[in-house]
Amino acid sequence: MTAFKAYRITQLEKGVEADFVSMTVDQLTEGDVVVKVEWSGINYKDALAATGKGKILRKAALNGGIDLAGVVMSSDNPKFVEGDRVVLCGGSLSETLDGGFSEYARVPSAILTKLPDAISTRDAMAIGTAGFTAALAVDRMQANGQTPVQGPILVTGASGGVGSVSINLLSDLGYDVIAMTSQTSQLDYFKQLGASDILDRTQLEMGERPLEKATWGGAVDNVGGDTLGWLTRTVVPWGTIASVGLAGGFTLNTTVMPFILRGVALLGINSIEMPQTLREHIWSRLASDLQVSKLSQIVTEEVAFDALPQTLQSHLGRAAVGRTLVQISG
Numbered sequence: 579m580t581a582f583k584a585y586r587i588t589q590l591e592k593g594v595e596a597d598f599v600s601m602t603v604d605q606l607t608e609g610d611v612v613v614k615v616e617w618s619g620i621n622y623k624d625a626l627a628a629t630g631k632g633k634i635l636r637k638a639a640l641n642g643g644i645d646l647a648g649v650v651m652s653s654d655n656p657k658f659v660e661g662d663r664v665v666l667c668g669g670s671l672s673e674t675l676d677g678g679f680s681e682y683a684r685v686p687s688a689i690l691t692k693l694p695d696a697i698s699t700r701d702a703m704a705i706g707t708a709g710f711t712a713a714l715a716v717d718r719m720q721a722n723g724q725t726p727v728q729g730p731i732l733v734t735g736a737s738g739g740v741g742s743v744s745i746n747l748l749s750d751l752g753y754d755v756i757a758m759t760s761q762t763s764q765l766d767y768f769k770q771l772g773a774s775d776i777l778d779r780t781q782l783e784m785g786e787r788p789l790e791k792a793t794w795g796g797a798v799d800n801v802g803g804d805t806l807g808w809l810t811r812t813v814v815p816w817g818t819i820a821s822v823g824l825a826g827g828f829t830l831n832t833t834v835m836p837f838i839l840r841g842v843a844l845l846g847i848n849s850i851e852m853p854q855t856l857r858e859h860i861w862s863r864l865a866s867d868l869q870v871s872k873l874s875q876i877v878t879e880e881v882a883f884d885a886l887p888q889t890l891q892s893h894l895g896r897a898a899v900g901r902t903l904v905q906i907s908g
């Protein structure tokens with residue numbers, strides 16, 4: 579069997595070791611579809627996994643990369659045939675399954691999605707888990723009745739992948755969007771995506787009362803911790819908060835007051851383990867009424883597979899905006 583290149587992460591007693599290795603398909607984690615990976619991307623979680631700054635792998639060693647898009651090479655499931663263009667975002671790749679930083683991947687068909695014609699494999703990875711999660715958050719907020727008349731939506735962790743796509747999607751849907759960020763010099767970037775203004779997260783006065791002035795129509799929160807607590811206290815009656823991330827912490831300190839006195843809704847967003855029908859619904863919306871119109875602005879970096887190690891190292895704590903694409907092959 580032909581050998582191919584993969585970027586493999588091995589857990590050590592302390593931290594991780596990550597490097598390119600040569601593998602064959604039968605050494606990959608089990609799956610009924612073999613995919614030639616064309617593109618992947620770098621998410622916060624990929625950087626945590628590869629640097630050992632976060633415990634992402636739930637096995638001793640796995641190929642990194644929580645996202646992949648490519649072409650089916652072989653399939654034991656008639657739902658997929660050779661040549662199908664497919665995408666897999668956040669289906670436990672690099673947690674329990676070998677991931678997308680590999681020229682070939684073998685994956686369970688139950689978590690694989692055929693790409694709509696309108697989305698190329700490159701664009702699928704420009705969207706990636708980050709964009710897919712943003713779309714899921716927006717879909718859930720809309721389903722919960724969030725409307726533009728309720729007031730501005732605050733997007734936290736705005737310069738990141740989830741934040742950037744959320745701004746783009748919400749603004750295209752007619753919401754007034756405020757970007758909360760530390761990257762205040764990037765006003766033009768946020769305005770191009772559709773934000774009407776930015777809020778400097780380093781200067782924020784959060785207050786301590788169970789209910790502070792109702793300010794935000796709703797929020798997409800990538801930060802968690804004190805920021806999420808503050809959001810619950812400052813969202814208007816019947817507004818929705820989509821809780822997506824924990825870049826600033828995993829605790830949540832609040833009271834029931836926002837929920838029982840203002841009817842605020844806190845929706846959990848999990849793009850990893852979700853019903854396959856919902857996954858297909860989100861990809862279909864991304865190809866139709868929820869297109870990421872500013873994808874070319876959001877992709878701020880594109881690297882070759884060989885440049886992956888140094889790019890991952892520099893990703894955490896980077897002073898940059900947008901998403902990084904990785905060309906694996908093709």
Ligand SMILES: NC(=O)c1ccc[n+]([C@@H]2O[C@H](COP(=O)([O-])OP(=O)(O)OC[C@H]3O[C@@H](n4cnc5c(N)ncnc54)[C@H](OP(=O)(O)O)[C@@H]3O)[C@@H](O)[C@H]2O)c1
Pocket residue numbers: 621622623707708711734735736737738739740741758759760761779800801821822823824825826827847848849850900
């Ligand atoms: N629930 C899910 O299914 C799901 C899926 C994907 C991602 N996530 C999570 O969502 C978050 C965002 O993901 P991403 O891929 O967009 O990450 P990313 O590109 O690395 O962006 C994270 C952003 O958060 C802000 N940030 C970083 N450290 C912070 C801190 N200590 N305090 C406050 N803000 C901080 C920064 O934005 P500013 O400098 O602009 O403030 C940074 O750009 C991550 O926590 C990720 O794990 C969850």
